Amino acid sequence: MNDPALTIERIFLDAACLDYPLTRRIRERLSGTPEEIVQDPKTFLEEYRQKRTDPLGxxxxxxxLTRQKGDFLKPCPCTPHYLGCRYVTINLDLNCPLDCTxxxxxxxLSNPLLTVFVNTPDLWLELDAFLGRRQGGGQVRIGTGELGDSLALDPITERSRELIPYFRQHPExxxxxxxxxxxxxxxxTIDPAPNIVIAWSLNAPAVAQEDEGGAPPVSERIEAARRVVEQGFRTAFxxxxxxxxxxxxxxxAGVIRQLSARIPSDRIAWISLGALRFPPALKEIMAQRHPDSRLLYEEFIRGLDGKFRYFKPHRLEMLFFTAERLREGLGREVPLYLCMESSEIWRRVLKKEPAGEEDIEGYLTSPAGLCQFT
Ligand code: SF4
Structure with a gap:
């Protein structure tokens, strides 16, 4: 995978953000890259979209580089009518240099640029307040990587070098x-901690090659996971x-064989499974940006949330097959969960029926080996 420092062609700087340490650090890393200072972000972003045929590309x-003017922390929106897991997302960066169909x-996202919110001091204040309010409650699962990829820009931003030491102090x-x-x-280069999890999205090699533009092969992702496990981190998939x-x-099945051969199951915090789902409006964008994608010619039904999904028997077959291979390869102790599925599918695939989101949260934050529903 290309170093992002080599693929960034231009830096746009919000004039109000020039003095943040992260702005300075990024400009140093990318010195020599053409820069433009923006006085009016709203007009700039509108014009950026309008003047290009493929603004996303x-x-x-x-x-x-700009400021997060709203909240950094948001409850994961999940999807209506399906079971969530009470995950909290930290929206630090928007967009991603990879290009999955x-x-x-x-x-x-209406803003197509690789956006880095540089007002990190505000993030620490918001996190302190949020975690302070949860004192005495159970452990909360929280992470970046919902509106972008957590590590794709890390060589430039070095966010991991600040986030991990912060959370090491917050075992809650x-x-x-x-x-x-x-x-x-x-x-x-960072000391691990038991409450830090480094997770990889994995897929079948053919999907990785055809639908995950710019992403490294799955075998390289698993090798990266092996190395962070060697460093002492827990991982997830x-x-x-x-x-x-x-x-x-x-x-x-081949990816799961590689995974079980290289990653000890007691170093895996959780594994999620989710069958393809997307809002109908995405299909139009896919047709414009990825006209050769096979996904355009698949048959889907509309789920309760209005999103396109595979027919239920197909969904069940894929989820069940993958869950069984994971259990055979890694044992039954690794917590598996389903992303955006109904209680019925949980019961039929994982033979577990959570009473609600709180139950799923408890299941995923229990120490390994104690993962049971109430
Ligand atoms: S890696 Fe994630 S955020 Fe990046 S393009 Fe692919 S799906 Fe989107």
Missing amino acids: DGKRALW YCILQLY ALFELKTKSTHIQNLL HFDPLIRHPGWKEGY
């Missing part, structure tokens, strides 16, 4: 960095989105 090579950000949080990249160089394609069973 161009935006993947341009950095926008199915990426929901193509639809959700279980902090996850979630990535498809192999940019682990900063992690290999997300088989999401599972995608039907010719040879999908062998594709997913």
Whole structure:
């Protein structure tokens, strides 16, 4: 995978953000990259979109340094009518230099640039207040990686070198960095802690190659995971989105064989499974940006949340097959969970029926081996 320092072609700087230490650090890392100072962010972003035929593609090579004016922390929105897990997201960076055909950000974010919120001091204040309010409650699962990739820009931002030491002091949080990249160089210089989890999204090799533009092969992601485990970190994996394609069973089974051969199961905090789902409006964007994607020709139904999903028997088959291979390869102690699925699918795939989101949260934050529903 390319170093992002090599792919950034231009830096746009919000004039109000020039003095933040993170702005200075990034400018040093990328010295020599053309820069433009922006006085009026709103007009700038509107014009950036309007003047380009593929603003999303161009935006993947341009950095926008600005301030988070809203809240950094948000409850994960999950999806209506399905079970969530009370995850809390930290929205530090928006967008991602990779270009997955199915990426929901193509639809959700109106700002197409690789956006880094540089007002980190405000983040620490917000986190202190949030975690302070939870004192005495159970552990909260919290992570970056919902509106971007947690490590894709880490060689430039070095966020991991600040976030991990912060959360090491806060065992009331279980902090996850979630990535498809192999940019682990900063992690290999940091002391691990039991409440820090480094997670990789994995997929069958054919999907990784055809639908995850710019992402490293799955075998390299697993090797990166092996190295962070060697460094002492716990890890996690997300088989999401599972995608039907010719040879999908062998594709997913092969990845699970690699995973179980290289990562000890007692170093895996959790594994999530999710079958492909997306709002209908994303299909139009896919057709424009990824006209050769096989996903355009698949048959889907509309779920209760209005999103396209595979027919239930297909969904069940994929989730069940993958869960069984994971159990065979890694044992039954590794907590598996389903992302955005109903209680019925939980029962049929995992033979567990959580009473609600609190139950799932408790299940995923229990020490390994004690993972039971109430
Ligand atoms: S890695 Fe994640 S955030 Fe980046 S393009 Fe792919 S799906 Fe989107």
